[in-house]
Amino acid sequence: MNENMDMEIDREAVRRARPGYKLWRYALLYKKTIAxxxxxxxxxxxxxxxxxFIAKRIIDDHISGIxxxxxxxxxGSAGSIAYNGASWQRGDRMPEAERQAEARVLQAxxxxxxxxxGIREDGERSVAKEADGSAVxxxxxxxxxxxYKAQLLTAEQWLAFYKPEFAGIWRLSLIFVVLTAVxxxxxxxxxxxxxxxxxxIIQRMRDDIFAHINRLPIRYFDNLPAGKVVSRITNDTEAIKDLYVTVLANFFSGTLYIxxxxxxxxxxxxxxxxxxxxxxxxxxVWIIVYRKFAANYNRVIRSTLSEMNGMINESIQGMxxxxxFRREKKQxxxxxxxxxxxxxxxxxMLNLNSLTSHNLVGVFRNIAFVALIWYFSGVSLGSVAGGVSLGVLYAFVDLLNRMFQPIVNIVNQLPNMEQAFVSAERVFVLMNEDGEDVSDISMPRYKGNVVFDNVWFSYKEGEPVLKGISFAAKQGQTVALIGHTGSGKSSxxxxxxxxxxxxxGSITIDGMEIRELPRQTLRSHxxxxxxxPFLFTGTIGSNVSLDNPAISEERIAKALQDVGADRLLAxxxxxxxxxxxxxxxxLSAGQRQMISFARAxxxxxxxLILDEATSNIDTETEAVIQEALEVVKKGRTTFVIAHRLSTIKNADLILVLDRGEIMERGTHDELMAAGGMYYQMYELQQGIRSPGPAAGSSIRGSGVTGTSAASPAGAV
Structure with missing residues (x-):
């Protein structure tokens, strides 16, 4: 099994784990490149x-080494220096047995x-010239x-003592340059x-989030604005990226450095x-205290940014x-x-970062330098026992400066780290929602015999919107659903x-309980x-085929022609x-609707489900669509929700709903003959009857509003 498949299983197993652990699991997806x-x-x-260390060696072994x-x-000995008619060589570079008279070359x-x-003990040096040209x-x-009696050295003479060190200095300098390049x-x-x-990692995470959104039930989006979802996929994941790039690098490098x-x-x-x-x-302690305050601030910051995105998205759509209604100032x-x-x-957050970043690091750095000065003030600088060399002092100052740089880097990344963890919480809250995997299982095209058997349903517990709905639709039939707003048609x-x-209760198609079928398999037919109708950014063709490779351009053109859209789009x-x-x-409303019909x-x-598909278009376009409907409905079980009762006169079964119950059922002629709710609604829409006290009472009791003949598009 490949690594991606393993991670799919592992991610599902740890789906509800803590955000830090999930971030770790995502990092393991690319552990080789991170390692x-x-x-x-x-x-x-x-x-x-x-x-x-190289600088220390240059100073101690070559510069101060003389x-x-x-x-x-x-x-003529190798590495020896000629001075005053004798040859001299550093003691640490010659066998002890070859050593003769001792001397020292010192700077004062x-x-x-x-x-x-030589000298007995080193300390604070000073030199005085004698009248005879010697020195003390x-x-x-x-x-x-x-x-001590001493001899002053000319520049040429003391440079001669340095001459054997040049090769070592150049060699170490070259090593330093090479290491710097490496x-x-x-x-x-x-x-x-x-x-x-x-x-x-972020690409994979965004893919996973978007894929999970597609697996979430529609119910989830009833209470979550689109802008908030967009904010989690874009802004929050971008904040998480900083965790892997800057925070991880600085914390790891800082720890190694320290x-x-x-x-x-x-x-x-x-x-x-x-x-x-x-x-x-x-x-x-510093990091723990910082996180305690920063976590609360960042949660408010991220949630407020999400609210702003949601409001911007809503305002643009509702502009x-x-x-x-002149709501600009209110918005x-x-x-x-x-x-x-x-x-x-x-x-x-700015105040918190200012209080706990550079200034505090500067205080610690100064304390460390005070400790360094105090420590070295108790010892002498020299090369004898008990003292410290100039190279050691230089190395300590250099290392101390270097140690505080990673501390500054770590502290500067604390805001990014905390922001990333808060963003991760928000992202994984979304991913923790129960979803259903998109199924690739295919099944033969079913006939379309639909049976609702005593179906009860509620969006909110204890508030049923469908109460014991039972009916059957056979293959090729058209079933029309009418009723007032909230009667349960769309449900x-x-x-x-x-x-x-x-x-x-149960809903079956060709005898199969639909809950036993994967949602995608069920919807494939x-x-x-x-x-x-919702159209995506692209072309008319891509909106008909939804980029399904099985639907060719010829098939797209044929579908548009069959529904009459070729005339509207000519x-x-x-x-x-x-x-x-x-x-x-x-595009006009009619053109969009025709594309939607061609898509179906x-x-x-x-x-085929037609949910008030002709309510927002003009009469001329509706006539074209009515012709298209006859084409689209052939051989299919069709469910129609219609405001205009004239469009469903030829339906095989009309269901009249009221408050979640089926009050009447039958064909147009049967329902008209019964003289019930449907009869009253139809006559009102045709302008045959005015809503008198009795009729009006009956219709209002059903939640139906009548319209005059001048307004044939009355709401049902």
Missing amino acids: LALLMLAVAIGTELSGP ERPWYQTAP GGEFVFVPG LTIAKNGAVSQ SALFSYGQKYWLQASANR VAILGAMYLLDERLALICMVIIPILT PIIQS EAEFEAFNRRYFDYRNK ILNLLFRFYDVDS MGIVLQD HLPQGIHEPVIEKGST LAFDPAI
């Missing part, structure tokens, strides 16, 4: 931290002196003063691979390393209503309230399409035409390739 990036980061850190004891040796102020016989070196330490190369590599891994630097300090001086380790518990005031809350909590079709499931210059923008706003026909459904 490569972190390995490259470790190499970059190691090569970078070699700098202070102050170590020199011994007279045989003329701006002068270099040669001291035959004075060394003071702890109140004791020692004087560090830069590996730093680039780790940033590239870590960024690439983070992008892949551990490596403390280890280097420990090698240089154990006591100072122990003093510097105090920063670790301080940093830990005609907002402007028609602005509501948006300003959200914007003000967002601004206030952003400022709180019946929602159940048939399995947008919702029944509370009790169903088509629907809504009152407000003036479009590009035909079926005519661009369609969001919601098809550049192109998929050749066994069951």
Whole structure:
């Protein structure tokens, strides 16, 4: 089984785990590239931290190294220096058995002196010239003063003592340059691979979220504005990306840096390393306290941003209503309230970050430098026992500066880290919602014999909208549903399409209980035409086929022709390739509806649902659509919700609903002969009867409103 399949199983197993664990599981999807990036980061850190040690060696072994004891040796010895007719060589570079007379080359102020016989103890140096051209070196330490006969060295002479060090200095400098280049190369590599891994993780996460949205039931979206969903897929996942890119890199590199630097300090001086380790518990407490406050602020920030996105989305969609009813100022005031809350909590985060970032790090850095100065003030700088070398002091100052840089980086990433965790909570709350996997199971096209048997259903518990609905629709029949708003017409079709499931009772198609079929398999042989047809950005052709590769251009053109849409779309210059923008706003209502009918026909459904499909179009277009309906309905079981009763006169079965119950059923002629609710509704729409007291009472009791002959499109 491949890695992706394993992760599908693992993700389902940990679906309800804590966000941190889920983020870890997503990181494991690309563990190889992340591990490569972190390995490259470790190499970059190691090569970078070699700098202070190389500098220490250059200073102690080569620059300050000439102050170590020199011994007279045989003329012509390798690495020896000629001075005053004798050959001299550093004692640490010659066998002890070859050592003869000792001497020292020391710097005092701006002068270099040669001291035959060496010195007993080093300390504060000063030099005085004698009248005969010689010099006296004075060394003071702890109140004791020692004087030595010395010889002043010219620039040429003391440079001669440095000459054997040049090769070592150049060699170490070259190593430093090479290591710096290696560090830069590996730093680039780790940033590239870590960024690439983070992008892949977020790409996968967004795919998973969007796929999960498609698995969620329609009921879930009844209470969640579209803008909030969009905010979680885009803004929140982008915040999570920062966790993998900047936060992970800085925390990992910072930890490696601090551990490596403390280890280097420990090698240089154990006591100072122990003093510097105090920063670790301080940093830990710091992060815990910061997260306690930042988590609450970030939750408000992210939720408010989501509310703003939701309101923007709603305002754009409802702009005609907002402007028609002069609600611009009201909308602005509501948006300003959200914007003000967002601004206030952003400022709180800013204050928190300001208090706990650079300033506090600066305080700790200064304390550390005070401790360093206090420590080194108790020892002398030199090369004798008990003292510390200039190279060690340089290395400590360099390492201390380097140690605080990763601390600054870690602290600066605390806002991003907390924001990422809060965003992850919001994303995984959405992904934790129970959904149903999209099924790829196919089944033969069913006949379309539909039976509702004592179906009860409620959107809210205890408030049934369908009460004991029972009827049967045979293959090829047309069933019309009429009734007042809220009578249950659309709910019946929602159940048939399995947008919702029944509370009790059963719905069968060709004897199969629909709840035993995957929703996608069930819907593969169903088509629907809504009152407000939805068109996607693309072309007319892509909106008919919905980019189904099984539907060819010829089939698209044939479907448009069969429903009469070719006449309505004839003036479009590009035909079926005519661009369609969001919601098809550049097309008329009739054109959009015709495309919707062609879509239903192109998929050749066994069951067709027409949900008030002709209520929003003009009479001329309705006539074309009525002709198209006869084409579309052939051989299919058709369910029609219609406001205009004249459009359902030829239905095989008409169901009159009232408050979730079927009050009357039969054909048009049967219901007219019965003289009941349908009879009254039909006569009102045709303008034959005025709503008198008795009739009006009866109809109003059914929630039906009559219209005059001048308004044939009365609501049913």
